[in-house]
Amino acid sequence: MGCCLRQLQLFSTCMAFSLGASVGTWKGAIGNWSMFIWCFCFVLTLLILIVELCGLEGHFPFSWDNFLITCNCYSALLCLSASIIYPIIYIQFFSNSHDWDRTIISTAFSCIAFVAYAMDVTWTRAQPNMITGYMATVPGLLKGLETVVACVIFVFLSNTSLYLHQPALEWCVAVYSICFVLSSVAILLNLGKCDSRPSIPFSVFQVVLTLLSVLLYTTALLLWPLYQFNEELGRQLQRSSDVNCSSRIPTSVCIWDQQLAVKPS
Structure with missing residues (x-):
């Protein structure tokens, strides 16, 4: 089989x-x-x-x-x-x-x-x-899903013009990177059977890691749409405002779509 x-x-x-x-x-x-x-x-x-x-x-x-x-x-x-x-x-x-x-x-x-x-x-x-x-457990699958979603976010963030103009947006990118590294460490510890070696129980380590990730992601969830879709900061609130989105070129994704893709991820 x-x-x-x-x-x-x-x-x-x-x-x-x-x-x-x-x-x-x-x-x-x-x-x-x-x-x-x-x-x-x-x-x-x-x-x-x-x-x-x-x-x-x-x-x-x-x-x-x-x-x-x-x-x-x-x-x-x-x-x-x-x-x-x-x-x-x-x-x-x-x-x-x-x-x-x-x-x-x-x-x-x-x-x-x-x-x-x-x-x-x-x-x-x-x-x-x-x-x-x-x-194969629920926590493991969620950690795996978290790292995969982070990789998808990094694909859209390959366009550095999305965030380099605002420190708050740079913080969001830092959050995605930090949480990706922390989740990867947790997976590698389990894969290498090192989960029993840290000085604290691995279950406690996972809880602390999860709480820290939730707090970090919450800040990114609030800051990303605030600074990406705020008209007072010169951002485009509507997709129709981005002239690049009307292009029929399949090899590129317009800026507005990239901004929106990172938000729900």
């Missing part, structure tokens, strides 16, 4: 990447993000399959099952993000039916990849005497 799912993952991510490349998806930041996800998941799954076929799982200094669940959970979350962002940005812009069909099919294969990775996690957890990895 695991081998069949690996093959489905390889095929679906390869097809999504190939079809995306055929319509020039790599030309924009959002397209680059989707292409990176499909390529990364394909390479990671291929390496996992090679390790399992060669029976090398026991040669690693960490729990292979925990690592496998972590990789599959992240791959599922990444493919899910690509399945949502890619069609929203690209499908509406392609008037050529041939490119439109390829974009639809590429999105479909991305969704298939997400389902395959999710099924892999479920199948791995269902094995007898399986010790559930941290990423």
Whole structure:
């Protein structure tokens, strides 16, 4: 079952990447993000399959099952993000039916990849005497989702003109970065079985980390829309005010859409 799912993952991510490349998806930041996800998941799954076929799982200094669940959970979350962002940005812009069909099919294969990775996690957890990895638990999935969403935010923040003009917006970017690092540390501690080494219990560490992240994200949630959509500060409140948003170029996302994308994330 695991081998069949690996093959489905390889095929679906390869097809999504190939079809995306055929319509020039790599030309924009959002397209680059989707292409990176499909390529990364394909390479990671291929390496996992090679390790399992060669029976090398026991040669690693960490729990292979925990690592496998972590990789599959992240791959599922990444493919899910690509399945949502890619069609929203690209499908509406392609008037050529041939490119439109390829974009639809590429999105479909991305969704298939997400389902395959999710099924892999479920199948791995269902094995007898399986010790559930941290990423397969609700707190682990939430931490993984937090880091994936942070990566999506960083894609939009690649345009530094969104925040360099205001210290408050720079603080928001710092918040996203700090919370991303803290969540990554928590995941790495569990993956490396180091969660019992800190001087305080890991459960207490998680609670403190969660409270700190909530406080930081709250400040960003308030400051980002206040300084990005405040007309008194010269910002554009309505999407129609941004002339770039009327452009029909699929390889770029207008400033107003980038500002809005970061806000709910």
